[in-house]
Amino acid sequence: MTSTLQRPPRMSARDVLRVGAVGLRTRPMRAFLSSLGIAIGIAAMAAVVGISSSSQADLDRTLSALGTNLLTATPGNTLTGEQAKLPVESEDMVGRIEAVQEVSALGHISEAKVYRTDKVPEEQTNGISAYATRLDVLSVTGGEIGRGSWLNKATDDYPATVLGSVAAERLGVREPGVHVLIGNTWFTVVGILDEVPLATELDTAALLGWPAAQTYLNWEPHPSTIYTRSADAHVHTVRDLLGATVNPEAPNEVEVSRPSDALAAKQAAGEVFTGLLLGLGAVALLVGGVGVANTMVISVLERRSEIGLRRSLGATRGQIRTQFLAESLLLAALGGAGGVLLGALVTAGYSAYQMWPIVVPAWALAGGLGSTLVIGAIAGLYPAIRASRLSPTEALATT
Amino acid sequence: MISLTNVKKVYAGGVTALNNVSLHIDPGELVGIVGPSGSGKSTMLNMLGTLDQPSSGSVRIDGHDVGGLSDTKLAALRATRIGFVFQHFHLAAGVAVVDNVADGLLYAGIRLGERRERAAKALERVGLGHRMNHRPHELSGGERQRVAIARAVTGNPSLLLADEPTGALDSTSGATVMRLLRELHEMGTTVVIITHDGDIAKSLDRQVHMRDGGITRDSTREHALIAEARR
Numbered sequence: 183m184t185s186t187l188q189r190p191p192r193m194s195a196r197d198v199l200r201v202g203a204v205g206l207r208t209r210p211m212r213a214f215l216s217s218l219g220i221a222i223g224i225a226a227m228a229a230v231v232g233i234s235s236s237s238q239a240d241l242d243r244t245l246s247a248l249g250t251n252l253l254t255a256t257p258g259n260t261l262t263g264e265q266a267k268l269p270v271e272s273e274d275m276v277g278r279i280e281a282v283q284e285v286s287a288l289g290h291i292s293e294a295k296v297y298r299t300d301k302v303p304e305e306q307t308n309g310i311s312a313y314a315t316r317l318d319v320l321s322v323t324g325g326e327i328g329r330g331s332w333l334n335k336a337t338d339d340y341p342a343t344v345l346g347s348v349a350a351e352r353l354g355v356r357e358p359g360v361h362v363l364i365g366n367t368w369f370t371v372v373g374i375l376d377e378v379p380l381a382t383e384l385d386t387a388a389l390l391g392w393p394a395a396q397t398y399l400n401w402e403p404h405p406s407t408i409y410t411r412s413a414d415a416h417v418h419t420v421r422d423l424l425g426a427t428v429n430p431e432a433p434n435e436v437e438v439s440r441p442s443d444a445l446a447a448k449q450a451a452g453e454v455f456t457g458l459l460l461g462l463g464a465v466a467l468l469v470g471g472v473g474v475a476n477t478m479v480i481s482v483l484e485r486r487s488e489i490g491l492r493r494s495l496g497a498t499r500g501q502i503r504t505q506f507l508a509e510s511l512l513l514a515a516l517g518g519a520g521g522v523l524l525g526a527l528v529t530a531g532y533s534a535y536q537m538w539p540i541v542v543p544a545w546a547l548a549g550g551l552g553s554t555l556v557i558g559a560i561a562g563l564y565p566a567i568r569a570s571r572l573s574p575t576e577a578l579a580t581t
Numbered sequence: 582m583i584s585l586t587n588v589k590k591v592y593a594g595g596v597t598a599l600n601n602v603s604l605h606i607d608p609g610e611l612v613g614i615v616g617p618s619g620s621g622k623s624t625m626l627n628m629l630g631t632l633d634q635p636s637s638g639s640v641r642i643d644g645h646d647v648g649g650l651s652d653t654k655l656a657a658l659r660a661t662r663i664g665f666v667f668q669h670f671h672l673a674a675g676v677a678v679v680d681n682v683a684d685g686l687l688y689a690g691i692r693l694g695e696r697r698e699r700a701a702k703a704l705e706r707v708g709l710g711h712r713m714n715h716r717p718h719e720l721s722g723g724e725r726q727r728v729a730i731a732r733a734v735t736g737n738p739s740l741l742l743a744d745e746p747t748g749a750l751d752s753t754s755g756a757t758v759m760r761l762l763r764e765l766h767e768m769g770t771t772v773v774i775i776t777h778d779g780d781i782a783k784s785l786d787r788q789v790h791m792r793d794g795g796i797t798r799d800s801t802r803e804h805a806l807i808a809e810a811r812r
Contacts (some may be wrong), residue, residue, distance in 0.1 A: 187645060188657065188661075189654070190661070190689050190690035193688075208673075208674065488671075491667075491671040493632070493656070495685055496659040498652055498653050500653075573633070574632040578671075
C-alpha cells in the first residue's frame with residue numbers, strides 16, 4: 183500500500199476564485215456593505231478627478247474658442263494714489279503698434295447711473311455701469327449677442343443701449359424693446375448679451391454708442407478700457423509695449439492684463455481644492471479598507487469549523503491563506519468596480535448639468551481599481567495569516 | 582495501514598490525553614475505538630487523521646511517518662489517502678449537495694467538471710442520486726451524514742475515519758449510516774469508527790477500548806485468546 187506522496191497540483195485560478203467567493207455568497211449583505219465602504223471612497227476620488235478634468239476640458243474649449251491673445255489696458259493709480267485716466271489718443275496709439283491686429287475700447291460714464299424706471303431710488307444702482315462702446319468691442323472680446331441685436335452705425339448716435347447678461351437680469355429686462363433710464367435720458371434696449379468670459383465687465387454694463395454718450399449724457403470721451411488682439415506669437419511683445427504706448431508720460435499708471443490668464447489662474451486655484459477633496463476621498467477609501475479588514479477578521483472567527491473541514495479535506499496552510507486573501511481582494515475589487523462606475527456616473531451627470539465636455543481620465547479609473555486591490559491585499563493579509571495558522575483540531579472542535 | 586508506537590500527547594497546560602499508546606491497524610480492517618468522553622479517543626482520531634502531531638512516539642499512516650512530513654505533504658496525505666466523517670457533518674450551508682461532495686476533491690488537484698462527475702457517482706453510491714441539487718438544510722440528518730460520507734469517499738481514500746458518525750442521528754438513520762460504512766469496508770477501505778456507543782462498537786470486527794489516555798482492551802486479541810483456549 184505504501185507509495186510516495188505526490189503533492190497535488192496547484193489550484194486553478196478558477197478554483198481560487200470560487201473558493202474566495204464562498205464567503206461573499208453565503209453572506210451577501212455583509213459583502214455588499216463592506217464593499218460599499220470601498221466603493222464610496224473610490225467613487226469620491228474618481229468623481230473629484232473626473233469633475234476637475236471635465237472642468238479643465240471646458241476651460242480649454244473656452245480658451246481655444248475665445249483665444250488667449252486678448253490684452254486689456256485699464257487705468258491704474260497715479261503716484262499720489264488717485265484714479266488715473268487714459269489719454270484720449272491712447273486708442274489710436276495702440277493701433278499703431280505693428281503687432282496689434284485689432285483695437286477696441288470702452289469708456290466708463292461714471293456720472294450716469296442705470297435704472298429700470300424713474301421711480302427707483304437714486305442709490306439703487308444695482309452695480310450696473312454705463313459705458314460708451316466702440317462698435318467692434320463685441321468681436322474683439324469674443325462676446326456674443328443673446329437677444330436682439332448689437333449697436334450699428336444707425337443706433338450708434340441714437341438713445342439705444344445693449345445690456346450685459348447680468349445687467350439685464352438685475353434690471354428685470356428679458357426682451358429687447360423696453361426702455362431704461364440712463365442718467366436722465368430714456369434709452370431703448372436693443373439687445374442683450376450672453377456672458378462674456380474674457381471681459382466680465384461687459385456682463386454688468388449698459389452699453390451705448392460713443393457719439394450717443396456724448397450727445398445725451400454730456401460725456402467727455404475718455405477710454406477706460408482698451409482691448410487689443412494680436413498674433414499669438416507677439417502677445418508678449420505687445421504686452422510689454424502696451425503700458426508705454428497707452429500713456430507714454432506715465433506708463434506705470436496703466437494696468438495691462440491678459441484675461442485668459444485670469445481664467446486659467448481661477449482654474450489653478452480650483453485645483454488646490456481638488457487636491458483637498460482627493461485627500462478626503464483617500465481617507466474614505468482607507469476607512470473602507472479598515473471595514474474590509476474588520477469583515478475579514480470576523481469572517482475568519484466565524485468560519486473556524488469551515489477552515490478545519492478544509493484542512494481535513496487536504497487544504498494546505500497556503501491554500502487557506504489564499505482563500506481568505508482572495509475573498510478580501512474580491513470584496514475590494516467589487517467595491518472598486520462599483521466605485522469607479524459610480525464616480526464616472528457622477529462625473530457624467532455633473533458635467534452634463536454644467537454643459538461641460540465629459541472627461542473621465544483612464545488613469546484615474548485604473549488607479550482607483552489598482553488602489554482597491556492593494557487595499558484588499560493589505561486588509562486581507564492579517565486575517566488570512568490568522569486563518570492559516572489555525573490548528574485543524576482546534577478549528578473542528580468549535581462546533 | 583496505521584501504526585502508532587509509544588504515542589504520547591500532552592496538551593499545553595499539562596493534560597496528558599494519550600499515554601504511551603501503541604496500536605496497529607491492518608489495511609482493510611473495520612475498527613471501533615470506544616470509550617467515554619475524556620478517554621482520549623478524540624485525540625486518537627486527530628493522531629490517526631494527521632490533524633495533530635504527537636508529543637512523542639511515532640505515527641505511521643499508509644507507510645508515511647507523520648512526524649517527518651511538512652504541512653504540504655500532510656495536506657497531500659489527507660487529500661488523497663484519508664477521508665473524514667464528523668458527528669456534525671460540516672456541510673457548507675446554501676451550497677448544493679453535489680458541490681459539497683465535489684469539495685472533497687478540491688485539494689486533490691482535480692478540475693471542477695470531473696469533481697462534479699465523481700461527486701455525482703459518490704452520491705449515487707450512498708443512495709442520494711436524486712438529491713444532487715438540494716441544499717443541505719433541505720435534507721434530514723441521516724441524509725446529511727450520507728452526503729458527508731459521499732464527500733469523504735469520493736476521492737477513494739484508503740482510510741476512512743468516522744468521529745461519532747451516528748451521534749447526532751436517530752436510530753434508523755444511524756443504522757443506515759452504519760450499513761453504508763460497513764459496505765465501504767467490504768469494498769476494501771480501512772474504516773475506523775470512534776464512538777462512545779457500546780452497541781455500535783460491538784457490531785464491529787475489532788474494538789479498541791480506551792480509558793484515561795490508554796488502551797484498556799483490544800478485542801481482537803481476546804478473540805484470538807479464546808480461539809487459542811478452545812483448541
